[in-house]
Amino acid sequence: MTNYYQKEIETAPREEILKIQNEKIRKQVKHVYENVPYYRNLMEEKGLTPDDIQSVDDIKKLPFLSKADLRDSYPYGMLGVDLKDCVRIHSTSGTTGKRVVAFYTQNDIDLWNECCARAIVAAGGNEDDVCQVCYGYGLFTGGLGLDGGSHKVGCLTLPMSSGNTDRQIQFMMDLGATIICCTPSYAAFIGESLAERGYKPEDNKLKAGIFGAEPWTEEMRRSIEKSLGIKAYDIYGLTETSGPGVAYECEEQTGMHINEDHFYAEIIDPDTGEVLPEGSKGELVFTALDKEAFPLLRYRTRDICVLTREKCSCGRTHVKMCKPMGRSDDMLIIRGVNVFPSQIETVLLNEGYTPNYQIEIGRKNNTDTLDIYVEADPAKISDKIADIQDMEAGLASAMRTMLGIGPKIHLVPPKTITRSEGKAVRVIDNRKLHD
Amino acid sequence: MAITQLSIFLENKPGTLHDTVKRISEAGVNIRAMTIAEVRDFGILRIIVDDVAKAMEVLQDDHIITTTEVVSAVMEDKAGALYDILQALEAANVNIEYMYAYTGEVTGSANVVFRVDDIEGAEAKLREAGVEVL
Numbered sequence: 056m057t058n059y060y061q062k063e064i065e066t067a068p069r070e071e072i073l074k075i076q077n078e079k080i081r082k083q084v085k086h087v088y089e090n091v092p093y094y095r096n097l098m099e100e101k102g103l104t105p106d107d108i109q110s111v112d113d114i115k116k117l118p119f120l121s122k123a124d125l126r127d128s129y130p131y132g133m134l135g136v137d138l139k140d141c142v143r144i145h146s147t148s149g150t151t152g153k154r155v156v157a158f159y160t161q162n163d164i165d166l167w168n169e170c171c172a173r174a175i176v177a178a179g180g181n182e183d184d185v186c187q188v189c190y191g192y193g194l195f196t197g198g199l200g201l202d203g204g205s206h207k208v209g210c211l212t213l214p215m216s217s218g219n220t221d222r223q224i225q226f227m228m229d230l231g232a233t234i235i236c237c238t239p240s241y242a243a244f245i246g247e248s249l250a251e252r253g254y255k256p257e258d259n260k261l262k263a264g265i266f267g268a269e270p271w272t273e274e275m276r277r278s279i280e281k282s283l284g285i286k287a288y289d290i291y292g293l294t295e296t297s298g299p300g301v302a303y304e305c306e307e308q309t310g311m312h313i314n315e316d317h318f319y320a321e322i323i324d325p326d327t328g329e330v331l332p333e334g335s336k337g338e339l340v341f342t343a344l345d346k347e348a349f350p351l352l353r354y355r356t357r358d359i360c361v362l363t364r365e366k367c368s369c370g371r372t373h374v375k376m377c378k379p380m381g382r383s384d385d386m387l388i389i390r391g392v393n394v395f396p397s398q399i400e401t402v403l404l405n406e407g408y409t410p411n412y413q414i415e416i417g418r419k420n421n422t423d424t425l426d427i428y429v430e431a432d433p434a435k436i437s438d439k440i441a442d443i444q445d446m447e448a449g450l451a452s453a454m455r456t457m458l459g460i461g462p463k464i465h466l467v468p469p470k471t472i473t474r475s476e477g478k479a480v481r482v483i484d485n486r487k488l489h490d
Numbered sequence: 491m492a493i494t495q496l497s498i499f500l501e502n503k504p505g506t507l508h509d510t511v512k513r514i515s516e517a518g519v520n521i522r523a524m525t526i527a528e529v530r531d532f533g534i535l536r537i538i539v540d541d542v543a544k545a546m547e548v549l550q551d552d553h554i555i556t557t558t559e560v561v562s563a564v565m566e567d568k569a570g571a572l573y574d575i576l577q578a579l580e581a582a583n584v585n586i587e588y589m590y591a592y593t594g595e596v597t598g599s600a601n602v603v604f605r606v607d608d609i610e611g612a613e614a615k616l617r618e619a620g621v622e623v624l
């Protein structure tokens with residue numbers, strides 16, 4: 056039986072959701088126009104006033120925001136309320152340039168926590184559950200987001216934060232945790248650690264896991280489910296729009312329902328900015344419909360995915376997004392197939408390699424060639440040629456399954472992949488030289 | 491007693507072998523035997539050195555090295571010597587992955603290195619057949 060945290064809105068008829076979205080967008084555009092001079096300027100450049108936006112159909116007229124805008128307006132340029140009304144910030148890790156700092160009013164936090172609560176209930180959670188949150192607590196949205204959701208549901212919350220696997224396992228076993236929230240890679244690690252300590256999957260009381268914040272594959276899901284003896288649910292979100300809980304999976308596990316009463320989603324062509332019809336693959340764009348402190352309109356996530364409004368067996372009526380397939384800025388087209396470096400990284404991690412790699416694309420006899428250089432783990436290399444060739448062939452086959460095209464794999468010694476300013480050069484595209 | 495061979499994974503591009511051997515040489519480590527097995531993209535340099543620990547120390551940071559226990563047998567410099575050794579191993583059903591030879595310490599002899607699946611069995615059989623094992 057399906058449970059809901061807020062049944063009425065989660066299963067509302069489409070017309071009802073649309074009505075709520077239309078009301079909210081009119082109010083929100085006015086709020087942003089009046090309180091965020093940065094966005095007001097962007098609107099004025101297009102000759103727009105709030106009166107031009109009467110419904111979600113008009114959202115396509117609005118200017119986009121990107122990470123570059125957040126950098127330009129750092130730190131207070133996107134603030135929609137007085138600082139006295141803000142109660143918290145969260146921040147991205149800042150691996151690509153300046154950090155994003157997002158602000159929250161108490162109301163923003165409450166709505167966000169409700170979104171996380173919907174995710175926990177969709178994963179089978181209720182007030183009888185013991186919810187172990189091992190996402191990082193602090194600037195990262197994962198820990199405090201799921202923590203807030205767990206409180207709303209009424210679970211006994213274990214605010215573990217990340218790391219210290221011994222302690223995670225001790226609390227999990229001693230207190231009988233039933234739900235675990237963390238990154239999929241950490242879930243896989245905990246699964247291995249439990250096995251190393253002699254625990255079988257049925258020895259723990261876990262029934263569900265809510266995993267997100269990094270790319271993972273369907274194979275990874277099945278292996279986590281097996282090693283922990285749980286059902287593994289995907290969750291999506293980003294600091295710019297609040298945090299985890301923008302979208303979450305139901306028991307069908309075929310994509311994540313976007314909380315459409317709070318977020319309006321579009322799929323656009325990343326090159327032209329044109330809005331694409333339902334079912335198209337493109338860049339995901341979010342408009343926060345009721346955020347007060349950090350009210351981003353048409354924020355380009357750079358995540359490539361597909362939306363579907365097909366009826367879901369869980370009864371929820373909100374649109375579903377697929378797992379992001381990669382980042383629009385990294386997309387490569389090789390032999391006509393879209394390839395994302397993140398997919399290559401995922402395969403490497405799944406196959407037990409470190410994500411130190413370099414992709415070289417070339418052209419031979421008018422066909423694209425794909426060579427992937429991978430730093431091998433010294434501990435796994437054999438002194439026999441055949442063993443190394445088997446490793447390369449195994450990795451090539453896993454890549455073919457994920458990417459849809461077969462690469463040539465070259466194992467190389469550690470630290471041989473060129474690094475500039477400490478960051479590895481991931482992609483070398485030699486095709487232009489041959490054109 | 492088996493001896494330790496270093497197997498060094500090398501990318502097949504100019505200068506890699508040179509750099510690796512230079513490093514070993516600068517550390518004052520003597521390479522007693524070496525062989526290279528290669529395919530198109532990479533090779534494996536297999537060496538026997540007089541100071542395994544020191545060679546590991548100067549190489550392990552940026553090389554893929556594995557240590558492998560191998561059997562080293564003394565072979566006389568005369569017709570049929572290798573055949574006798576191989577026959578002893580064959581009789582013991584020992585599978586040889588690869589082998590190579592280098593000059594022995596005694597004039598008129600060579601050492602043959604065998605990478606086998608059953609080191610103890612191989613050594614016992616060789617001794618039984620009157621072959622000196624290092």
Ligand SMILES: [Zn+2]
Nearest residue numbers: 305367369371
């Ligand atoms: Zn559903």
